[in-house]
Amino acid sequence: MPALANKVYFNYGGQGPLPTASLEAMAASWRRIQELGPFAEPASGYVKELIASLRRALAALCGVPPQRLAFTENVTSGCVLPLWGLPWRSGDQLLISDGEHPGVVAACHEIARREHLNVGILPVQDCVREDQVLERLDKALQPRTGLVALSHLLWNTGAAMPIPAVGRRLREHANQPWLLVDGAQSAGVVRLEDAVAAADLYAFTGHKWFCGPEGLGAVVVSRRLLDVGAPTLIGWRGLAEDPDQPL
Structure with a gap:
């Protein structure tokens, strides 16, 4: 090097x-x-x-088909761009962990301002066990929670979050909130398949554990999000060559 x-x-x-x-x-x-x-x-x-x-x-x-993975500039763009295309309703709650990167936090607050959403905090930085995270999650969830943002590995402490268990909890919720996972610190160093399967958005970058350059990242999008999300950036590179394969 x-x-x-x-x-x-x-x-x-x-x-x-x-x-x-x-x-x-x-x-x-x-x-x-x-x-x-x-x-x-x-x-x-x-x-x-x-x-x-x-x-x-x-x-x-x-562990996903290529059609569900898109390239991005970095983790923040991979997290943020799809959020603008979700069908928000005034009064929905965005539940953000207290260990999220400022890029995601700032974007969620701006979306909340424009779409008249509420922002809640999920305190997980002092959790050392899976059951503690799930207990905090249960207390923070509201009937109108529309999204939970939780990193796979917290950027400020390195603590691992139980993403598959969180995903199962959210599927049991009446509103079935979206699960946004920042994988900046996890991709390339820990196994991803289970966490990716639990998330609706799993974003990561190439300039950390993948030993690649800055300016290149990716995001995996769940099938249910693809079914209802709207494009937020449209250009000639986004045009379909085959109408039956739109991605």
Whole structure:
């Protein structure tokens, strides 16, 4: 790793040094695009296959079909963009844990302001057992809770949250709130399948445990959210090549 040539790196969960293999792979891809001709048909095919292969690999890691995984800029955009497309009702509650990243917290407060929602806090930072988290959840849930935001691993303490158990609890709730999971600190270091299966939105980034560059993340979207969510950013890259495969 070039970054370690003249310094020592202590992993604090922010951004890791980029391995030489990652740097070389990125440079090789850009070089290949230039050799084929930017925006030329061969280059477009090359890029399309790179994207598809990465999508398949990440989807397999998450235990979902590739059609349910989308690339994003980072975790915050992966969490936030789908939220704007959900069918909110005035008076719904957004329940946010006290261990969420400021990017998600700020976005939830802005959505609440625009859509006339209520924001509640789920205190989990001092929980050390699964039953404690679930007990706090039961106390914080309201009849109109529409979403629960809870990280897989808390960014400020590293504590692991029982996402599958939380998901089961929410499915038993009369309103069946959406479950938003920030996987920034978990993806690439712990098993993801069960947590992803429990979440409606599971977002992660490439610049931490995956040893990739900043500016690339992904989000896995549940089938039920896909059925009711509306697109929030629409551009030419979002157009369907096959009407039967809209993603």
